[in-house]
Amino acid sequence: MGDKVKVQEDWLAVCSGCEIAVLDLHEAILDVLQAIEFVRIPVLMDVKDFDQHTTVGILTGGIRNTDNEEVAKKVRETSDIVVALGSCAAFGGVPGVNNINSMPDIKQAVLTTTSTAPDQVIPTSKELPQLFDTLRPVSDVIKVDYFIPGCPPDSSVIASVLTALLEGKEPQLSNKNVCEDCPRERKEKRIADIKRPIEANGTPTECLLNQGFMCMGPATRSGCGAQCPQGNAPCNGCYGPTDASYEQGAAMLNVVASAYGLDEDSSVDLDEMVKDVYDPIGVFYRYTMPVSMIKAKITENKR
Helix, strand or coil: CCCCEEEEEEECECCCHHHHHHHCCCCHHHHHHHHEEEEECCCCCCCCCCCCCEEEEEEECEEEEHHHHHHHHHHHHCEEEEEEECHHHHHCCHHHHHHHCCHHHHHHHHHHHCCCCCCCCCCCCCCCCCEEEEEECHHHCCCCCEEECCCCCCHHHHHHHHHHHHCCCCCCCCCCEHHHCCCCECCCCCCCCCECCCCCCCCCCECCCCCCECCCHHHCECCCCCHHHHCCCCCCCCCCCCCCCCCHHHHHHHHHHHHCCCCCCCCCCHHHHHHCCCCHHHHHCCCCHHHCCCCCCCCCCCC
């Protein structure tokens, strides 16, 4: 094989699960490594500078602080193609749920209330990266050419996108939703009562949403092979919205309201329905809060 394609990868506000997903290619990674050369990838090598231009730059995680922003911009400047890998990079992901809280409250909770540090003092050193008020997806800071959603993305999806890029082809993500890949029996959706996943194991062959479990499958892009529903767990929406609806949470709320009977009876009390959903923000916006229409929560002023 001729010259290898140079690739760099960096992680921002992230847990490193996406990096592990790359390694989960198992023996297939040997085929990938025959075609590419990683010149920067912090999880595997201690290379901190950006002295080489690469064909592909991969970023995982969202933009939480000034260091994240600087790294993202440098990867963009030194890459022909930038790929946002994982739901944190694409939508903000789980860390983005904290956007409903103010930064002073976040610092107080994380650095003092729950901290194990003996002094429990909020650091103020100017040498530390400065935290932004909200976490943002990578595309809010730089131009992103391709997105690979998932928490983490399925290794086969990562392989297919990288292979397409190496072959000079346009990577294609699924346009289906998770329900279309789910083998469970899907009748007309009707919800009698809303359950939490811990309440019961559910019927193995029946649609989980029909049983009252908040399965995000109808509003979530496929690509995982419906692994969670096949494992008797509701889809939690990690692949983000389908092309049909960028606002994943609103799309799912519409599905639940319809299944709850709103289409047939306009007097159905949706407030009561929402009360039955444990942690609505965490259910409907777990991965997409930073790109949703909901930007903060309203708190009562007790002064």
